[in-house]
Amino acid sequence: MEKEFSNSKKGILLVNLGSPKSTDVKDVKEYLDEFLMDEKVIDYRWIFRALLVQGIILKTRPPKSAEAYKTVWTDEGSPLIVITEKIRKKLQKQVDVPVEIGMRYAEPSIETGIRALAEKGVTEIVLFPLYPQYAMSTTETVIEKAEEVRKQKFPGIKINYIQPFYNREMYINCLAESIREKLPKNFDALQFSYHGVPERHIFKTDPTKTCNLNDCCTRENNPSHQFCYRHQCFKTTETVIEKLNLPKEKVIVSFQSRLGKDKWIEPYTDETFETIPKKGIKNLAVVCPAFVSDCLETLEEISVEGKHQFTEAGGENFHYIPCLNDEDRWIEVVKTLCEEKLNEFYLV
Template sequence: MNNNKKQGVLLVNLGTPDEPTAPAVKRFLSQFLHDQRVVDTSRWLWCPILHGVILPIRTPKVAKLYQSVWMEEGSPLMVYSKRQAEKLSQLLDIPVELGMTYGNPSIFSAIERLMAQNVEELIVLPLYPQYSATTTAAVSDALTLAFKQMAEIPAYRFIRDYYDHPLYIKALAQSVRRSWEEKGQADYLLCSYHGIPKRYADNGDVYPQHCEYTTKLLQQELGLSDQQIGMTYQSRFGREEWLQPYTDKTLETLAANGTKSIDIMAPAFASDCLETLEEISVECQDLFKEKGGEEFHYIPCLNDDELHIELMADLIGQYR
């Protein structure tokens, strides 16, 4: 790579509806669930189910959930992602633009904005610490589709994962210790990762190995025993088996076995979003307390925390 060329950073996250309304949520979910990286069922079978059953039923429910977490500035994922891009640009003193795999701003529009600033080389950072075909590879696909629309494409480098990066582990540990200082240390720390169908892992997706290694490194950094920390998978959808253990079932078991207090975090998410602010912080808390648990402490994602921005800068620095 010729480092005399002007560089720019493309930060990529999954995406979010433009508004917490049923039409906006339907547009977003339709694009997201049409991606074969996300749902690999044959299109002739999946599309009628998606448009005839899933979207009509789920859209109003999901819109209400988004309304419950929506911030004054917009969707939490969008708000924190924009802050990340702004702080990273200030720290590195180079152009940084945000693109979403689904929804707005698109990856194509983000690349256009970078090239309008005379950027000749892109450093693409998908905000997924652990690699998965459902997320990281989907970014690569979207990048290729964007390039297909361009007469001249920029040189680029693609950061595939950072699940074991020392600054990532340090940032996670710092967020845990901060929670302990504010609320006290709970009986158990649960790391809840977004799930994928087990079949995907059986077919070669390395995501579960990355999640396990992140948890192991965090455990070592915090000095916790096997009885003080564990990991699970959340957000399963449909009838087939997903990666286990499941977050909800594990919380039920922990409560039933006498665990009174839980610290829970979502290391796979770079920004707080619907899955963390509603599914984990609200639904999982209700479930844990219904089953006999007493204290439930949700530890926020790294968001625009200073150490998180330093991690991104370090990841990008290897290509500068």
């Protein structure tokens, strides 16, 4: 039984990427159209983006993507939506304000989530983009969309955004403990596979315009770090392996899910799977810390396709470590981060 919050002025909106409403090709095509036509995802001028997405990608990709979604779809629906809803329900039991979910693409949309809170009397929302690291195609597009919806449909509502938490100790401890519990006893390497982005996205989000995709990621007190996805991925890895007390030579960092022929940040996950068995790495564990909830990119691209690539190249044992999903320790992190922002409303 859900709590009643008819007089609440504050609420929480958990925002994730989104998913097609079904595995039907038409629904997958509709989802991909909205997703890939976002200028923060494919940052070409509109005419060139439309030619690429609607003129090429949507004519060939939806059937293949629909088949991939079928391999991970559950009786309850899309894994991403199902898991995000489980997080919401667990969080709702621990906080005294209403909690809703919204997706950047498809339904339930950000607008749907804000409206649900507004109907419960909420005028101050803590919006939590469920992405540990900042990227133009994740955190930035969520905030931009939420502000657009707020200004057009809910001008009386205030929104307080939770910032990327890639280096927050509570999150690092949570992720490290989750990995520790699932890490096989015998492994040659632990691979951190992050979602990739085009290199130009890194340059575009750099306020200093000094990024060289090299040593600047490790430079102390670099003001670019708060907007640099690449730096934040390496920082998450660095701090987690410190907690796990793993030697650096047993750790690999790579980037997955690249699209098109543009240069994306390297090294690429799929190419790594195909080369490391020749270097003596036969027993591999893989974790995907750019995602907090398992989805197509982890359940199909990594644990199915990735395993196939690795074993075909001579690997022997491939162990995928699930995302944090609705683990209680992760819910506690979500709660703490939300409460920090809820309390800021009192300070205004």
